[in-house]
Amino acid sequence: xxxxxxxxxxxxxxxxxxxxxxxxxxxxxxxxxxxxxxxxxxxxxxxxxxxxxxxxxxxxxxxxxxxxxxxxxxxxxxxxxxxxxxxxxxxxxxxxxxxxxxxxxxxxxxxxxxxxxxxxxxxxxxxxxxxxxxxxxxxxxxxxxxxxxxxxxxx
Numbered sequence: 001x002x003x004x005x006x007x008x009x010x011x012x013x014x015x016x017x018x019x020x021x022x023x024x025x026x027x028x029x030x031x032x033x034x035x036x037x038x039x040x041x042x043x044x045x046x047x048x049x050x051x052x053x054x055x056x057x058x059x060x061x062x063x064x065x066x067x068x069x070x071x072x073x074x075x076x077x078x079x080x081x082x083x084x085x086x087x088x089x090x091x092x093x094x095x096x097x098x099x100x101x102x103x104x105x106x107x108x109x110x111x112x113x114x115x116x117x118x119x120x121x122x123x124x125x126x127x128x129x130x131x132x133x134x135x136x137x138x139x140x141x142x143x144x145x146x147x148x149x150x151x152x153x154x155x
Contacts, residue, residue: 014109041087
């Protein structure tokens with residue numbers, strides 16, 4: 001699978017769950033599946049980084065279920081998803097030397113994931129008659145997608 005496609009899809013994951021994408025990328029870097037040592041994004045592979053991003057991802061999975069959580073489309077939430085999608089996309093493409101293309105793919109994916117995920121979740125919530133099952137399905141898609149994408153990284 002092309003590194004740019006992986007970056008685009010990881011951007012979509014960031015659009016669905018902002019912290020799931022960097023958690024997955026960080027684990028890949030920490031485990032040596034994504035060689036980032038000596039690059040500006042080497043921090044993804046530091047010993048504490050995957051644990052920090054994983055903790056933030058878990059907090060996000062819990063808080064997303066709360067009724068007072070703001071929409072992913074408000075500027076702060078949307079911006080965070082774009083930045084994290086960009087960082088993850090750049091990190092995924094860095095070993096291949098195409099970090100700019102990966103960054104662009106990550107941004108495009110994050111925008112698509114944010115807007116498309118909101119639309120899909122709203123439609124699912126309408127069909128279920130409540131939001132919780134839709135949110136849980138979105139959680140599963142984001143986490144499983146991130147894991148599959150990390151496993152697809154060319155080594």
